[in-house]
Amino acid sequence: MEEKVKLAHYKVGSLPTLFYVPDFITDSDQSLLLNNIYGAPASKWKILKNRRLQNWGGVVHEKGLLPQILPPWLTNLTQKIYEESGLFPSALNHVLINEYLPNQGIMPHQDGPAYFPVVAILSLGSPVVMDFTPHARFKQDSQDDVCKDSDGGTFEIGKDKWLDDNHPFSILLMPRSLLIFKDKAYSDYLHGIKDCAVHCYDGAVNEAEALKHKESDGNLFSSEDDELETIGKGEYKNISRKSTRISLTCRLVPKVHKNLFRF
């Protein structure tokens, strides 16, 4: 994304606040990030049931951040996101790095309340499809979806109408791309990645944009081109996840507890 280029140029799908920036970083930036991530002490990895993660920037509590200085190899990235997106009120101070093997994913979830409600996710390695699903709580709470009948009672609008306005969608995340979402995409939808080795990208909101930019570097990870299969005449648009994916979820925790502890 060139400096001062309007983010609006990268809007994808029908929500106003979902942006996909192909080739946000270069191949050599990707290699540098991967070298730093895999060069971190083994103790930096937290092992979960379905993925591994590294937490950088400090410990996030519901009431704020117990901060830890981000290393320069991460501030290079967060500063670029901060400056080029223009969506954050101050510099990003937290990065979560997730590593997924081909049969691993992340359950549909909503990001926690401690974060400023804009998230920027940089993808490295194997492509994946991320699914967005309307949030059930949003469905129940939405006053707009409750209509008054002539007796003053209320009735719910039909499920079909609700789904028209709030339909699930998916997005193809190619390596070196940046996904940014906020507002409705952040608060009214869950996002997740299926834990299976084949993902279908047919109908993904950014299909054209994602497939335009797929030149590969051929090192560290197997070629991403090999992972995109188009069988027949575009009937099955699948990804075979053959290699590891790394994502860097970059966020701002506005409330920072000062001088509580140092690392």
Ligand SMILES: O=C(O)CCC(=O)C(=O)O
């Ligand atoms: O790996 C991803 O792309 C998503 C990660 C995510 O949703 C999170 O860390 O909250």
Ligand SMILES: [Fe+2]
């Ligand atoms: Fe998330």
